[in-house]
Amino acid sequence: MSLFVHQLRAEQRLYWRSRELAFFTFLFPLLLFVLLDSVYGDNVIKGEHVKASSYLLAGMLGYGVASTAFAGLGIVLVLRRESGILKRVWATPLPPPTYLLGVIVSTVIVYAIEAAALIVLARAAFGIELHTRWLSLVLGLLLGSLSFAALGIALTGWIRSGEGSSAVVNAIYLPVTFLSGAFVSPHEYPRFLEVIAEVLPLTYFIRLMRDVVLRNETIWSSWESAVVVAAWGLAGLLLSIRGFRWTAREG
């Protein structure tokens, strides 16, 4: 336990000191929220009779989980693997699961702070009406960040170089974020895009967030969304166990 806390503390220090990482995964979703909300927050979503603002809040909670837990975590682990840090750590008595747990929990903490900031911002600056079930929110955030972290770790198995990691990760998560309706409602998409959106985990996570933050629903009453997110997380976990590597592939 103390080893875990020791590692977690180092991870937190590393995260906040890495300005690029902290900016793109933590601050950027907040900035984007402010920007998008200022531009079209007052629009009314077609067929839903709600302001776009509230849609955006759930969307940005989704964008945040994708950028911190999936993209940020994935890139960090690839860079550490390719530079040999993971190999170096593996030679110490620190149990590998403790190391990974430190990285993952650190990510969950970052995302929790980001989510709290988004919700406070929504309430204070944009006057978005919240009907939040707090326990369900906490459980939902935990489920989402762990599931996307598992997917991010799984992805590292397919990335072969540190230089390519940002490009590959961005090429995956930005379109996914868009398709899942983080920025605009997917109801306005052409049919074939809507079909793709219907299988993506982020679509369901955003739906779940909308339900528990804005509609007074619990994670149990929105269980379909929660189950889809969890299923993707489980798939990510299995792929991570198969594909995660501590050393760079030999040239």
Add this chain to the structure above:
Amino acid sequence: MREAAAAAIAVEGLHKSYGSYEAVRGIDFEIAAGEVFGLLGPNGAGKTTTVEILEGYRRRDAGSVSVLGEDPERAGRDWRQRIGVVLQSSAMYQNLSVAEHLDLFAGYYERPRDPDEVIELVGLAEKRDARVRTLSGGQRRRLDLGLGLVGDPEVLFLDEPTTGFDPAARRAAWEVIRSLRTLGKTILLTTHYLDEAEQLSDRVAVLREGTIVAIGRPAELSGESPPTEIRYRRDGEEVVVSTHEPTRVLHELTAQALAEGCELEGLSVRRPTLEEIYLALTEGRE
């Protein structure tokens, strides 16, 4: 039970291939507790493969390996309490300082050395609070060495610890390694610098294309095989005599020259340096 139970490291019939390439082709050696053992050889000779098998990173194809009585492939985390590793390339967190790195790694061990003492030992006291991103290559390498030491290991693996160092930094690193030796640590050092192996090691194994071509004390390696060269000029032509009996040959030559009343111009007698022996060994010449 084997006799050499005191060996800290024992390697027997070790083989390792990558695809069709045989990196290690049957090597044997033992390292006694408290010994500094040098694995010397050019790039691609199989040094790193051998060391990484001993560190538990790679699986061997054949042979037996024991480090502190355990098989590195199966040894657990407790075994790692007793092992220190310095890999060939430095890898550290860019945004942590020297002291933060040592504190972090010290925390992984049950009985670490005092991090400040280690910082002092590797000569980074002035850079104590500097982030890794601001350190020079040599300073990073010294931090690497410090991270390998901070767990106070019984066995330390050093894979090319001074590659890229300037001469002063190399000597400083040598001092650190010598001080570890006086503490009774067992050290396996790989290097392609001959003087480094000679300066630091109790024994050296010369590796070429995955096999050990010579093993022994540095003095023995240069003492045994190659012949002494006697050179002089006669009638303007250079004469080279290679012999294993330099005393007798030289005596005959000089006696003859005296008798004939002529001078052996440019007479020189030299034993090949360890470097030449090493080059001969690693290039496959005899």
